[in-house]
Structures are given as structure tokens and as C-alpha cells.
Amino acid sequence: MIDRSGTAAAERAPLISLDRVTKRFGRALAVDDLSLSIRDGEFLCLLGPSGCGKSTLLRLLAGFETPDAGRILLEGRDITREPPHRRPLNIMFQSYALFPHLSVAANVGYGLRWLPLTRAERRDRVAEMLRLVQLEELAERRPDRISGGQRQRVALARALARQPRLLLLDEPLTALDRRLREETRTELKALQAKLGTTFVTVTHDQEEAMGMADRIAVMERGRLVQAGSPREVYEVPANRFVASFLGEVNLISGRVLDRADGLLRVQTPLCEQAVMVAAPQGRDPAEGDLVQVALRPERIGLLHGLAGDAPNAFAAEIVAETYLGATLHLRVRVADGSLLRVAAGPATATGRVGRTVRLGFAPSAATILD
């Protein structure tokens, strides 16, 4: 129920919420007891590997699938069984699904046919939408006579023409080539900010998700693993899956020795002395627990000089280096023989394969995972 008594409560009320939704296809569980609230005006990205149920979730929201259990609420109203054509939301398909027998303008205007608009109003809205996506000149073309990027914009204009409360985008950038993808990503984000429409996109590409979304919901095998801002899910991943799906991560196993001042002392194979790691929020590993220390490659720094007793310092041998312009990727071997990835800055000296260097990381740079 929406609490209309206070404006603050109304603002916090979700636009759409999934309440313990489950969807099976035969014996396969596509969406497993999933609850998620989508806030009004946010840009939410459902992120996960293929087959994690993110597209099914989108189809459940659009109304093409009906959940086997659970409810979908739109501003508190149960729309679980409402057919797609009655839902005040629109979807942009991965394949765009443009009507091949209609012109660009007729495609954009298709959804307006069923609205109580005059002919002039309809024409104006189509013109406005075409202006929004900069396709005025192509209004009379057929979809098969325009480029892939233009088709994507037609699909976007068509989905926005009915001024939906919520726009669903199924892998909106996947069909575009790499250069166009980055440009379109920025455009989509700017468009969302301009219109204030709630956007929910689905992607398997973490960079795409980080680059567009206000909030990322990471899914694995039909379940919601973690939802949070890009920074939250990247820096404080909920588990190993999230940590390794969003970017690269070094997972180092260790044993908790003790804790003091919000720091854990963890014995790891990196070095003889224990490393100091910020204690995780909400969980409190006990002494003697086996844990994983998650350490992003770019949070490991090269220390100058082999001596010195900086905290969390350890020696490692460089076994490979890859110069990528903006970063220098190193593979290093630590005391116990295991390999770590390190992303060093562009100013780092190259040509040091075989040398032993001293590395270190700040206690706040690492995360403790179970």
C-alpha cells in the first residue's frame, strides 16, 4: 500500500515492485523467489550472465510472461495478470522488432493509434519523437532501408511515443558496433535524465551497466544477488560471483586471526605477517574463520624500494606485463606460487619481467567475502 499521508513516504514509494516472483519454464527455474523495487525516475540495470533470468524478468514486467508465483505491483496496484497492451510501460526489444511494412514515422506513431488523440496531435507527437532521436529526414523510409544505429533510435522513439511511466530496454546496445555503443550509452543516459522516465535495462556487459545505471541489480541463476549503486556493487560486492562478474578481482583465501578498531587481521599466503582488512559490514567473521580477501587489480600498488614495513606489503615476482596505454597490466607470483593480477598506472616502468617488486594495498581497498 502506498502511504499518501506524508510526501516523504510517497517519494520513497516504488514505481513498480516485484514481490517474491517465481517463473519456471518446464523444470528450469528462470526467476526464483525474487523481490525488487524499482524507484520512480531511476535508471536501473539488471546485470547477469546469459541464462540468469534477467530477460525473463523484463518479459514479466512487460506482461509477455505471467509469474508462477508472486505479484507485480505498479504504484501499489496489482498488475500481475494484466495483459501487455493495458500496462503503462513500454519495451525496446533487443532485435528492435520494427514493423517491416510500416515507415519510420508509422512505426513511431503505431502506439498512438489506440490513444484518444486527434490526427494533428498524433502527427505532432511523431514529429517530436523523431526530433528527439534526430531522425526527421528518415520519416518516410522503411526500416530495412536505414542503418542499425538508426533502427535502434526508431525503436527507442516508438517505445517513448506513448510517454510510458517505465521504459524497459532489452540489451539496448548489443546489436550496435563497438564505437556506436559507447556513444549511444551516453545518449541514453542523457535522454533518461532529460525525460525523467524510469528506465530498466538488461545487459550482460558490466561496463555498459556501470556506465549507464543509477543502480545495478546483479542476478545469478534466477536470484537477485545484490542491488546497489555501481560504486557499491563494485567496491563492496556481496559475494564472489558479484566480485568476479563486475571487473577483475584477485581472490585470496585466508584465516581470520582477530579484529581491532574495525580492522581484521587475516593470515594469507601473500606474506608471513597477517594483512589488515576493513571488517565487512553486516557480517562479523569470528576468529579462525576461513574467508576470501577480494582485491581489485587496480587497488594493489607498487611500493618504491624493497625495504620498509608499510602495512599489507608483500614481495612478488613479475611474470608477465601487458601495456594497454592507460594501464599496465602485470601478472605477479607471490610467495606461495599463486598468481595475482595488478593494474598499475601508465607511468610505471616496463621491461621488468622476472624482477621481484614490493606491492601493497590499503586495508580499505580489500573486501572480505565468505
Add this chain to the structure above:
Amino acid sequence: MRTVSRGRVWPVLALPGLWLAAFFLLPFAIVAKISLSESATAQPPYRPQLAGILDAAAWRAFLEGLGFDNYRLLVADDLYWSAGLSSLRIAALSTVLLALIGYPMALAIARAPERWRPLLVALTVVPFWTSLLIRIYAWIAILKPEGWLNGALIGAGLIRTPLSILNTEAAVLIGIVYAYLPFMVLPLYGSLERHDRALVEAASDLGASPLRAFWTVTFPLSLRGLAAGALLCFVPIVGEFIIPDLLGGSDTLMLGRTLWSEFFANRDWPLASAVAVAMTLILVGPILAHRALEARRAEGRA
């Protein structure tokens, strides 16, 4: 569409070209020649006959003997007009009926779960395993006054006296629709099955009810299949002989029957040939219209 240079396209077209020349153009030329002759009590039963291929005088006599009298007779005689118009009317009516029955069938097969589709398609073709003649005889058993249909209707208490369906135009229409249904369903299915399912979903997402989504997306996109099916049915139905002969009454006039009786009953080969040529010319119309439509589409797409 890309044009292939003539030099390379020629060998590809040679085989079907020769086939058409040997089995269509040549026989058609012979029929056209006979249609310009006049009937005679002779063997073969028409004249003139060319006396010698290398003899100029024989050629002159032969050519002077040809004429358009049979066509004048066709145009002047009401029988041929009404047979022609009746053929076109029955063909048009049955094509409409075929579309009305075949479309939902094709749509149902195209929307069926993917693993069922091959079986359903196979089932529409199953009747071809039995000869058309036998299947039409079976319809006689069904439709005759003491047949199964009347028996069932009387048994159900719906009628008291048997309906006379056999030997009427209704029986002809039933037989034609039955026999030609696969020719309507298969091209329609071919076109409906290729549609991206996301298109209908997109329509419904954009506010179109299932019925509106059908009329604005599914139906317009299936028009090519419908046109192909209609052509495949309409053209042979105009010349249909077996079905009207077995199921129709004496008042069901169709070109095929007229042709048959001129040829076998009256032994008037030239007049029968003229009917055949006239029928071919009538049928060139819809075929050309279909081709023009396809060409226009191809142009819009290229």
C-alpha cells in the same frame, strides 16, 4: 536486387527454359494451331492438314485453311460465356472460402509449439496419399441423399428429409475447398511461420489488443503468402474438371467440363482447343497481376 550478368545466368536458365519449351510452349502451339482449324470427319478429326513440309503450295493451302471461326463461335455463343463466367465465379468463391478456412488453420499451425509444427504440416498433406478421384468418390458417399451427412443430420434430429447437396453447386464448392485446402494452407503457413514473434509482442506492448495486433501487423505481413495461396488455388480451379463432373449437377457449368464434352462427346477438337486457349489467356491475367505485385514489393525492399 543485384543483377547477374547475362553470360552467367544463361546456363542456369537453359534447363528450365528447355523444359518449358518442350512441355508447355510446344504443346500450346499445337493446341493453338488446332484451335484455328475446323472440325472434319477424318483422322485426326480436323482440317486443314499440311500436305508436305517442303512444298510451298501445300503451305499456302494450309495457311489459307486456318481461321478464327471457332473463336467467333465462342464469343457468339452464350454457353461459353456462361461457362467461363461460372468458372471464374466458382473459382473466386472457393478461393475466398479457402482463405477463410485456410488462414486460421495456417495461423494455428504457425503459433503451435515448435515441436508440433512438422507433424501438423504433415497432416495437412496426408490426403495426397490417396488419389484425388477416390477422395472425390468418397464425398459422393458422404453427400448423397442417403449418405453419411444426411444420416447424421437426421439421426441428430436436425432435419427430417434429406438435404439434396450432391449434384449441386454447393457440392462442387465443398469438394473444391476440400481438395485445394493444402494449397492455401502451406504458402500461408510458410509466410506466417517466418514472422518474428517479437513483432506481435511489440504491437501488444504498444497498446494494440490481440485483434488489433492481428489486423495491423500479422495480417498485412502475411499478404504475400495469401496472394501465393490464392493464385495456387484460383488458377487450377478455373479449369477444374473432375470435381464439378463428379459432384456437380447438369446445371453446374464450368470451362473444364465444356472443354471435355467438346473434345470427347462432340469430337470437336478445334472448338475444344479454342476453349483451352481462351482459358489460358483468361488465367494469364491474375498471374501477371501477382507478378506485378511481387515486382513492386521487391523494388520497395531492394
